[in-house]
Amino acid sequence: xxxxxxxxxxxxxxxxxxxxxxxxxxxxxxxxxxxxxxxxxxxxxxxxxxxxxxxxxxxxxxxxxxxxxxxxxxxxxxxxxxxxxxxxxxxxxxxxxxxxxxxxxxxxxxxxxxxxxxxxxxxxxxxxxxxxxxxxxxxxxxxxxxxxxxxxxxxxxxxxxxxxxxxxxxxxxxxxxxxxxxxxxxxxxxxxxxxxxxxxxxxxxxxxxxxxxxxxxxxxxxxxxxxxxxxxxxxxxxxxxxxxxxxxxxxxxxxxxxxxxxxxxxxxxxx
Numbered sequence: 137x138x139x140x141x142x143x144x145x146x147x148x149x150x151x152x153x154x155x156x157x158x159x160x161x162x163x164x165x166x167x168x169x170x171x172x173x174x175x176x177x178x179x180x181x182x183x184x185x186x187x188x189x190x191x192x193x194x195x196x197x198x199x200x201x202x203x204x205x206x207x208x209x210x211x212x213x214x215x216x217x218x219x220x221x222x223x224x225x226x227x228x229x230x231x232x233x234x235x236x237x238x239x240x241x242x243x244x245x246x247x248x249x250x251x252x253x254x255x256x257x258x259x260x261x262x263x264x265x266x267x268x269x270x271x272x273x274x275x276x277x278x279x280x281x282x283x284x285x286x287x288x289x290x291x292x293x294x295x296x297x298x299x300x301x302x303x304x305x306x307x308x309x310x311x312x313x314x315x316x317x318x319x320x321x322x323x324x325x326x327x328x329x330x331x332x333x334x335x336x337x338x339x340x341x342x343x344x345x346x347x348x349x350x351x352x353x354x355x356x357x358x359x360x361x362x363x364x365x366x367x368x369x370x371x372x373x374x375x376x377x378x379x380x381x382x383x384x385x386x387x388x389x390x391x392x393x394x395x396x397x398x399x400x401x402x403x404x405x406x407x
Contacts, residue, residue: 140370142169146219147369148269150176150200150262151227151279152186158279158328159227161362163190166369174217176209200228200258201250206265213269220271223369226262226278229255231294243293251294256301263308263320273317276308277368279361280322282384306378319377321368325361326350326384348396350385360385 147166151159152175163173174194177183183195194216198209231251234244259278270276281291284299305320312318327346347355361383367373368381382388390396 138169140169140367140372142166142171142366142370145171145222146174146217147171147223147225148174148176148213148221148266149225149227150198151225152177152189153182154185155189156358157227158323158325158358158362158365159225160189161358162225162227162365162369163193165362165366167193169366174213174221200262201254203261206261210265210269213266217269221266221269221274222271223275223277224262224266224270225365225369226259226276228258229279229294229298231255231292231297233292237292240293248293248297252297252300255294255297256304259301260304260308263312267312267316267318270316270318273371273374274319275369275373276318276320277365278305278320278322279365280324280380282324282326282382283388302380305380309378319374321373321376321378322380323361323365323368324380324382324384325358325364326356326382326387328356328358328361346387349390349393350387351390351393352385354385356383356385356387 149159149163149166151157152163154160163175166173172193173190174196175186175190176196176198177186178197178199180197183197187195196209196212199205229251232247234247238244259276263276278301280302281295281298284295284302302322302324305322308320309318312320327343343355347353350356364381364383368376
């Protein structure tokens with residue numbers, strides 16, 4: 137039985153970079169369900185690395201910082217795609233932290249706005265430009281984070297940007313409801329071991345801490361987050377609209393685990 141009903145459906149995925157990326161895992165899972173997949177990457181250098189991973193899929197190039205690139209992508213897809221897309225994956229995020237992570241109040245305006253443009257506004261601009269290429273009941277899924285309220289110093293200024301991304305889900309769904317049933321949702325994983333995360337200062341230590349906090353003793357795997365995204369792309373999730381689905385293996389329930397508290401107190405300087 138094809139429970140997810142993804143066979144012969146058509147999807148567009150932004151953000152595949154390598155085998156460790158969540159977008160890659162989503163694409164592989166969709167293909168295993170006999171869906172068809174087209175891929176969009178940032179530039180030609182990435183495309184050269186991605187094409188060997190997906191030799192039978194179309195790989196397009198689009199730098200979402202440029203509105204002209206998105207418009208050109210639409211024209212290209214119109215000419216090369218014979219069917220509407222049943223779903224779109226927005227797995228795009230970028231933040232320039234410079235040489236070191238600065239305190240939040242020292243965030244450079246230029247860096248913040250660039251991250252906001254790439255990581256959040258691109259969902260809006262891509263959805264607007266490609267609206268005519270989506271099926272009436274298409275599912276759009278973006279990648280957020282499990283919490284935007286925790287002031288994690290090594291995540292810099294990205295959490296407020298992801299909060300804006302989360303908020304945009306409701307507004308995009310409402311806008312699209314005027315002419316379709318397209319729905320927007322997010323998968324929000326806790327710390328993942330990806331190539332992008334490896335470049336964040338201090339991330340490795342936080343990942344190791346997460347493995348202690350998660351009740352099962354293992355941090356969330358990229359496959360687990362990707363599986364949630366695939367479910368949201370499927371017709372089986374049709375009643376889930378403008379939501380953020382947290383995938384953290386229970387991390388948020390366990391910050392005060394007795395053993396972790398004891399370790400912290402044991403190494404805390406005496407007052």
